[in-house]
Amino acid sequence: MPELPEVETIRRLVELHLVHRTLDSVEVRLPKLLRGSPFASLDPLLGRSITGARRRAKILIVDWSGDVSLLVHFKLSGQLAIEPAGGGRIVAGHPVPDPNGPYPHTSTHVIFGFADGIIMYVSDVRQFGWLRLMPTAHAVDVVESFGFGPEAVGHDSIELDDMAARLARRRIAIKTALLNQQVMAGLGNIYVDEALHRAAIHPGRPANTLRAPELARLHAAISWSLERGIEQGGAKIIHNRAYPQDGFPQVHGRAGEPCVTCATPISKTRVGARGTYYCHRCQPE
DNA sequence: TGCGTTGTTTCACC
DNA sequence: CGGTGAAACAACGC
Numbered sequence: 001m002p003e004l005p006e007v008e009t010i011r012r013l014v015e016l017h018l019v020h021r022t023l024d025s026v027e028v029r030l031p032k033l034l035r036g037s038p039f040a041s042l043d044p045l046l047g048r049s050i051t052g053a054r055r056r057a058k059i060l061i062v063d064w065s066g067d068v069s070l071l072v073h074f075k076l077s078g079q080l081a082i083e084p085a086g087g088g089r090i091v092a093g094h095p096v097p098d099p100n101g102p103y104p105h106t107s108t109h110v111i112f113g114f115a116d117g118i119i120m121y122v123s124d125v126r127q128f129g130w131l132r133l134m135p136t137a138h139a140v141d142v143v144e145s146f147g148f149g150p151e152a153v154g155h156d157s158i159e160l161d162d163m164a165a166r167l168a169r170r171r172i173a174i175k176t177a178l179l180n181q182q183v184m185a186g187l188g189n190i191y192v193d194e195a196l197h198r199a200a201i202h203p204g205r206p207a208n209t210l211r212a213p214e215l216a217r218l219h220a221a222i223s224w225s226l227e228r229g230i231e232q233g234g235a236k237i238i239h240n241r242a243y244p245q246d247g248f249p250q251v252h253g254r255a256g257e258p259c260v261t262c263a264t265p266i267s268k269t270r271v272g273a274r275g276t277y278y279c280h281r282c283q284p285e
Numbered sequence: 286t287g288c289g290t291t292g293t294t295t296c297a298c299c
Numbered sequence: 300c301g302g303t304g305a306a307a308c309a310a311c312g313c
Contacts (some may be wrong), residue, residue, distance in 0.1 A: 002292095003292095058292080073292085073293095075291075075292055075293085075309080076290070076291050076292065076309090076310095077290095077291090077310095077311085096312095107311090125310085125311065125312080126290085126291090126309070126310055126311055126312095127309070127310055127311075128291080128292075128293095128308085128309045128310070128311095129309095146293095169301085169302075170302070170303090171302090171303085172302085172303065172304080176303095176304095179291095179292085181292085181293080188291075188292070189290095189291060189292085239312090239313085240289090240290085272304085272305095273291095273305085273306090274290095274291070275289085275290080275291090
């Protein structure tokens, strides 16, 4: 479930709490999560400190002293929790299991122990995520090898004309096109539903049939939905229901709840085999 | 208990 | 080569 806003939230937490902290211990309880990693363990990080955290698409890049970088993909259910020196716990990413319960738990797979007693937990209920450790010089190449399109939000995000050109050569459903990270990078199943609702476009519309005003609305709506998500520190969807009530997300996970625009009950359907929420009145075929 | 779940890859094909 | 559509895959909770 972590999409761009959740990963960006995690990135900011790492930057805020962990930069310049030295790693005293690391325990990888589920080594298979290092799948595809050039280094088979995280031990090379011991004694090093975090120098910064970057993000490209839904990939987090944590840079360490000694010019090594840790790439993390949270996939469906990855989560990061930090217990700062002063106590308490800050959690971002997937909201399950209960962030207020005891840690580590059965889905906690990597535990980082930093100086001053700061602890960072990487948890993943579905175990679909991965971590890859590599020289920093390789990190950008590895990320580029995924062929991501421009970022969907931010200072260097995709421009309207570029987005229009990319969509013009596809006749697949607009929702499916927007989920393709090579078209643009960052949207997932939650925020794509939010953006299409905001832009009043039916998720099944062939991408190449959108007209100029619709493309302009969509471009603005994509930024809007991702920015709202970042502001809020990510979306909270538990068992296909959105929280808090009457909050954001406004559409995804809200089947049967009233549309914020017209009060029509939100519908649930499938587009490209993905659960899709929309308002059949605001977003006609 | 088999189904639902999503981000991503793979594959056959045009 | 690039787009399409469908299937597959990861593994768990309910």
